[in-house]
Amino acid sequence: MYSVEDVMTFVSQEDVRFIRLTFFDIFGRQKNISILPDQLERAFGKGIAVDAFAVPGFENEIHGDLYLKPDPSTFTILPWRSVDGSVVLMICSLVYPDGRPFEKDLRMQLKEAVQDACALGISLRMSTEFEFYLFRNDEKGNPTSIPLDTGGYLDVSPLDHGENIRREICFTLEEMGLQPQASYHQCGPGQNEVDFHASAPCRAADEASLFKWVVRTVASTNGLRADFTPRPLPDEPGNGLHVNMQVESADFLNPIDEEEAFRHFMA
Structure with a gap:
């Protein structure tokens, strides 16, 4: 650090x-x-x-x-x-x-929430799973709604045309000190997913925010458009953003039980 x-x-x-x-x-x-x-x-x-x-x-x-x-x-x-x-x-x-x-300031609000949780004896770790579509641009570079491929869940090339793009995204993230965990083709045509390791909430939020910027930048340099909106194609699966939260006792000497920690966290 x-x-x-x-x-x-x-x-x-x-x-x-x-x-x-x-x-x-x-x-x-x-x-x-x-x-x-x-x-x-x-x-x-x-x-x-x-x-x-x-x-x-x-x-x-x-x-x-x-x-x-x-x-x-x-x-x-x-x-x-x-x-x-x-x-x-x-x-x-x-x-x-x-x-x-x-x-x-959203980062300040998040840090204060984490401090409040710690005061209750709660430790938090978070991870994200991002889904997004890759669409082709036309010959003039204008965005279209034509998916990059017709692949489905966990397909491989040649059905999966996004493999090289996802690899470039993950390598770029690693060079920036961010740690993706997995990447693969999702259910929709041209739909992809990249998952992150669990980390402290503020770092997880920073990584999630920078991730979308990296994806859009890499897509643009490859003549594509990345779309994170909930349902880019009306008849195809929508994009999800899954936020995984690990709630544990922060006090190892006087741990609170899991049910009590969960109630505090939800409150």
């Missing part, structure tokens, strides 16, 4: 040209701003200002700037960029100009 000092050292010693600071709006959509390396110290200190009024969902709460404070533990190199002139990424928290946490 990277510290502030680790990130500062890496950026100063390697050929890092841009630093992408990412955050998420209240709908979970990824936003970002890029800074140059000479602004990194300021980012870790006061933060980098963004216009909150222009972010959907924030405009009714604040008429001014919010500041992005990067989390060094999320530091990763974007693997689809050239080694010469690297671009790195960090996920950020949102704070007011005086340093107070912004109430609609």
Whole structure:
């Protein structure tokens, strides 16, 4: 896990040209701003200002700037960029100009929920299973609703045309420090699934959010469109997002029973 000092050292010693600071709006959509390396110290200190009024969902709460404070533990190199002139990424928290946490920061809300669970003696781990369709683009690069293939559940090539795309997605995730567990063809034509290992809730949420970005990027570079919507094709299976939750006692000396832990968790 990277510290502030680790990130500062890496950026100063390697050929890092841009630093992408990412955050998420209240709908979970990824936003970002890029800074140059000479602004990194300021980012870790006061933060980098963004216009909150222009972010959907924030405009009714604040008429001014919010500041992005990067989390060094999320530091990763974007693997689809050239080694010469690297671009790195960090996920950020949102704070007011005086340093107070912004109430609609989803990562902050999740961290507070995890802390509340720990206070009740509950430990949480989460994992995700994403389903998505891959559609072809037309000869002009415009999106269509033509699936990449006609394969079905767990099919292999030549029925499964998405095998190489899923492999590229998984390799890209691994290069970014994310750990996919399995990938395969789902039931619908052109439908795929990638599953993740269980991890701490905040890391699982970060991985899930970045995963969709990686999938869309890899699909686009291969002339395809990735679709995560619930039912892209009306007569075919819909896309699911399965969130698996492991609820355990956090106090090994005075463990609470599973039924009590479950009741606390549901509450």
